[in-house]
Amino acid sequence: MLKKLMLALPVVAMMSGAAIAADDYPDRSIRFIIGFGAGGNADTVARLLAEPMTKDLGQPVVVESKPGAGGNVASDFVSKSDPDGYTMQLMVGGHAVSAAMYNSQPFDPLADFTFISTIGQFPFFVATQAGAYENIEDLIAKAKAAPGTIKIGHSGVGSTQNLTGELMDLETGADFIHVPYKGGAAAATALLGGEVDVVIDTGTIMTPQQEAGKFDILAVSSKDRWPDKPDVPTLAETVAPGFDVVSWTGVGMPAGVDPAIADKVRASVHAAIADPEVSARIEKLGAKPSPSSGEDMRAMVESQIAVWKKVVDSAGIQKR
Amino acid sequence: METLEGEKPETGRKTWRQAISGAVLIAFSVAILVTSWNYSTGSLQQMGPGYMPHVIAYALILMGLGIIVADLRDTSPHYAEPMHWRALIFVSAAVLVFVALIEPAGLVPAMFCAVAASKLANKRSSLLSIVIYSAAVTLAGYLLFIVALGLPLTVFGR
């Protein structure tokens, strides 16, 4: 009796599995996968969107953290998920970096994804302990004078922060030691304690320490000065002409999502970004709100992969 | 409930039984070594992913040898309860049933079947009591996990 019951249950369950239609979408909760630990930039952005999207779509959008290997664990997971519209991913600039850093990835960074929209764009800042160096030229000069002594803390091997640092080595001819930490906050702590000399990370990590007078922000990685901090010079205008690194956040899904569902999600993402409160918060995170079409996002990712591949190759960075 | 009734001292244990603790540890370490053999060790300054696994595996082999020596010299009797085969089998079955059902069938069927299976671990269970008990626990679980806590779990299959 019991045995029969147990055998029958999965069959009943399978029969009740309803067909998926865009009209009914979404009829249950949507997983929003992030590739980084809770509390970081990615997590915050995901939660910023999850809230209004939940209201808009009428089903809970649940943020789920799958950290590991610079976001690759999450990307792999998402690329292999059902393209039923119930799994989406908060993508970050690291998606393009990984494509350049890895010899082989368990997924195709372009073909295995449906690109929905970018959310925001943000640069990286080069910071030191307050008063340690006069300016970015001073830092680079001292690094060149004593190769292999000045330490850059970054948020993990293969992170955009890490590669930006390596690119700085390459473009300026300086030779830093690159020390991995578990996330930007840990790297910032190490800089506060004087364990490393330089940290390259986002505005959210740096700004509070700068305002408290603990850090000096010496330079920004974007091509033009960032509107938030007009006094901070760019690397391009000082020590590394042509230097331009801007990272981004965006939303992706597994390849093969029904276009009608993708459009529905895209509209929801755009509506969320358009919400003045959300966009104000995105700006507070040091990013420019930048909704886009799926094609534009895909093209942007494609061109960034090409750029990073060139960087990795010409810098002679060991691929994985 | 750790009564000593029904337990007998394992007198006259064979040597292999005495050496087995250490041997299993050594086997485990060798498995670590084999799996991590191709991980690059790097240098002391720039350690690769294989460095620490190798160090730990070698240390464990030493520990295993030490335990074999200690156990062989140890002649004091140790008490071991008889194996609880029935409980072992049905508790395992309960967990596996839960695993098999949670994603295809959802939380409620998985809970019901898992409770029913684990109830069999004890002889004191008639069919009727199993059904009533499992239904009650399933209801309680539903109220706790879904209604009260709102965990993001599927209640019935998709």
Add this chain to the structure above:
Amino acid sequence: MIDQFLLGLSVVLQPEVLMYAFFGVFLGQVIGVLPGVGAITAISLLLPVTFYLDPTSSVILLAGIYYGSQYGGAIASILLNLPGTPSSVVTCLEGYPLARSGRAGFALLITALSSFVGSMIGVVVVVLAAIPMAAFALKFGAPEYTMLVALGLVAASLISSGSQLRAFSMALVGIALGMVGSDASTGQYRFVATDALADGISLVSLAMGLFGLSEIIRNAANSEARKSKIQLSFKDIFPSKAELRSLVAPVGRGATIGSFFGALPGTGAAIASFMSYAFERRVSRTPEKFGKGHLPGLCAPEASNNAAAQTSFIPTLTLGVPGDAVMALIIGALILNGIIPGPRLIVDEPELFWGVIASFFVGNIILLIINIPLIGIWVRLLSIPYYRLYPAIVLLICVGVYSHRSSVTDVVLTLVFGLIGYIMKRYRFEPAPVLLGFVLGPMLEENFRRTMLLYGGDFSVFVSRPISAVLVGCGALLLGFTLLSAFISHRRALKAKHQQGGSYSV
């Protein structure tokens, strides 16, 4: 300081804020009882709610969940041997034997009291010494963390009641299990047999298997109704004055150790409770009583992990750097509310800073008040015969582990660890050091590798830096002392053998 604390109190004692404090600790406690559904799950679920609250209320709510769950974790450990967090693993060691000998109510009350005292000491430390402690915590670099964690692992051999060789080898097994997943320093995968292991083995499934499931397998066949010696009278539950007096010193030591470790970002409550357990055992005149329901071994770690839960807010609030995932979530909540936590928080937002700290004070009082009447209810749970109770526990483990990461593999692994735990016990291996190694192993590897990278592979850095040198000294002393006492007991046993022709054990 006092003025500022009073300012904080005035914030917390507003009825609405007080309600959030109450709701937070209550929810935290309930959630903490359920293994696997830890503080992180609860906080993530509630994060969107904090959108509608002012920043002070949100942090008070989330913080309440965090330290409320610290206490709730102890309840499941004492009653059912189900540790959901590393710190409650230690609670199992003494609490569960006490409950089995019919003194569950007593154990819960002692736990509630030591948790309360520990928390209060932690709050006082936060009020008086937040800024200097944060500055001190920054002196801890990679070499210091390496040595601190190594010290914790040496202490692992002391938390076992059996052979120290066996205990230490179990700690190594724990380290090995902790290596599964992606390597933190290079991002490369190690021992990842299936994709589900890419994030590593889940602590919850390891703890639930080794402790919870193996215990169920051992007892499920037992058909006898539990002897109804549930004692609920005042005399049975409340400790005598002499007992209380004997607990002052362990609680004080536990709270001191906890306050210290809590303030170090990244180490937190887990290492604190293990350390204070090992310490109690070392200073005890009756170390052989540990593992069988010895009170100092219960209350010192409880005081310790609750003190640590309070002081772990120091780096978060004063430096803006989160020590663990829960703190990161709280910082996330602040950022979402438009406040960027950092060194200036205390100056720019004094009401928030001191309000949150005062809420710790108020929240712990609430926690104590709601706990004492609950003890009666919890204890009655044990009057249910075990053969009726255990299937529900199996279910609690399955759902708890599954909901932790929505991973079926985690549940299967829980079963595997349950079987291993069952067999281990038969061969006199104890599970607690495995857990310790599992938690500390990744920290050890990460910091050791970073030290070698920062200081060019030079080992002398461990003794040339003062704090690190002190830690090395402590470790050496502990090791020497342990070897010495092992040698002495070995000699005694040999002597006894010669006298009675008996045998000795290693």
